[in-house]
Amino acid sequence: MGKVPVGGGAPLALQSMTCTDTRDVRATVAQIRELEEAGCELVRVAVPDGDAAEALGSIKRQISIPLIADIHFNFRLALEAIRQGADGIRINPGNMKRDGLRKIVAAALPAGTAIRIGINAGSLEKDILRKHGRPTAAALVESALRSLVFFEEMGAESLKLSIKSSDVPTMIESYRLVSRRTRWPLHLGVTEAGTILHAAVKSSIGIGVLLAEGIGDTLRVSVTGHPCEEIRLAWEILGALKLRRRGPEIISCPTCGRCEIDLFRLAEDVEKRLAGLQEPLRIALMGCVVNGPGEAAEADVGIAGGRGLGLLFRRGKPVRKVREADFAEALMREIAKMTKDKKET
């Protein structure tokens, strides 16, 4: 996909989608740059009409990550997107005629444009839906394989497949089934996952279960909200599974009747101060002496709090006692030193 390798053992690539009007080049470029900053590696834009398709070239020239055009119904928009230099297009064979799909492949081949076949529970072929009654995993996989065969027969060389459903068990089952039937790269996502907390839960389970099984090459967390939240969540998922990490991991205890420091405030404070950091540090904020020192020993740096006073740790070794008011500041100083040390070695 442009200069980002996808599939064949390449690192998982994170995708998001702009929510700007694609015809508004300035707003779209600004949002894509924000997304790049947040760690987005592939960006998709909606292309609902000719003007949006024609804006792609200008957008592409102003950004540094691969650009994917999201196209439905009208194959001519895909042809224009390819002409404009889009690195990939995403189409849904469920809402396009065969003849149009043939023209898309014919144009994509010489241009080297990647094609994602996006199967979606909301737009299955009518005969498949009739046969299965509902958009079950088997129905989604039948639709996906039918499309893959069609594209392969036309000689398509750069394909990717996604099977999205807002139903997590269906999504998991579909990808499991299809991963045994094809070697093309898979793009993971739970569609229409809702606002951020709902999306976090659904996507973490759906995408997380599959990634833990080694299934998936690119992914998008879908959030009803700002697309940067999608990227933030996507990195959280990869970090939790230790597949890739960007920025610090903060381990903080849930607090209980045993906690004698204001841990909520400390956690929020430290999170805010570290928002820009890309270093993959593990930072422990522990409210008490029960599990604190043990957990903090596993972290790169940590505080195990006590009454008004805490112990600062660095890679398992106590550094010094710190007053509660100075916890955040002491941690920041220690982190700054560690980041500096790392750069120098």
Next chain:
Amino acid sequence: MGKVPVGGGAPLALQSMTCTDTRDVRATVAQIRELEEAGCELVRVAVPDGDAAEALGSIKRQISIPLIADIHFNFRLALEAIRQGADGIRINPGNMKRDGLRKIVAAALPAGTAIRIGINAGSLEKDILRKHGRPTAAALVESALRSLVFFEEMGAESLKLSIKSSDVPTMIESYRLVSRRTRWPLHLGVTEAGTILHAAVKSSIGIGVLLAEGIGDTLRVSVTGHPCEEIRLAWEILGALKLRRRGPEIISCPTCGRCEIDLFRLAEDVEKRLAGLQEPLRIALMGCVVNGPGEAAEADVGIAGGRGLGLLFRRGKPVRKVREADFAEALMREIAKMTKDKKET
């Protein structure tokens, strides 16, 4: 566990832990009632000293869900908790002497008090930690099995096991391993998971992967924040996996350049209006005509938005066109009707 069945095929039970000072009976009871209201089914309180242990009886008399005492270091606190009528106690054998554990089992048996053996990466037995070098899954499981054997030999009749780590892959691997070696019920959790969004991701993956494999009998989502958030997230996880559902599921698309209605606001508005509803309805809020009608057809009720006007669906059938300003209101009326219909049939 009191009147809540745990293990042996019983429904997954959701647990949380208060963050009040347990000695403050009024505050603790108030928070437990809030938790009950939010759908908490088992509640745990920290018992760091004798006063906290003595408060348990009074707390227990004022709440309706089983009460679990969380005890470390001092076996006498466990004895007092049992005397006070706690339904369960949670102890960590890594920080208690064998002799104390014997006295706890001897007291728990006639009282019918359940005991959770809580293995924690932060407080492993020293010899096990030395042998494995780090709190690996194998180390955690060795510790768990050693404790189980010890409790079984003493004739304990009501045991539960947890193995917590803030490291998600370690947590998943530990429960997988131990679930093959014991038939006692398992309590799931990712410990020190951080503030809400981090906790949502880590817990959804850790707990979600295991639940999807049929592992787990009770669970706690650990959040640095208000404990009601833990329960909210726990229900989200069960709902996403279709294991149990409480309240509505809102399916809303992430919006893109194709969206012509203010979906963010609508989603937030609808979420807020439905906050109290316990009915397990599936509600679709779709920003466009591409996937909207298809997805909305799968939902109990939904809106597929267009330019200023949307289509209201009810169980797959169009009801009527609605102006954008009336989307939320029209949905609420439809939901009220559906809930009423259900109660009458």
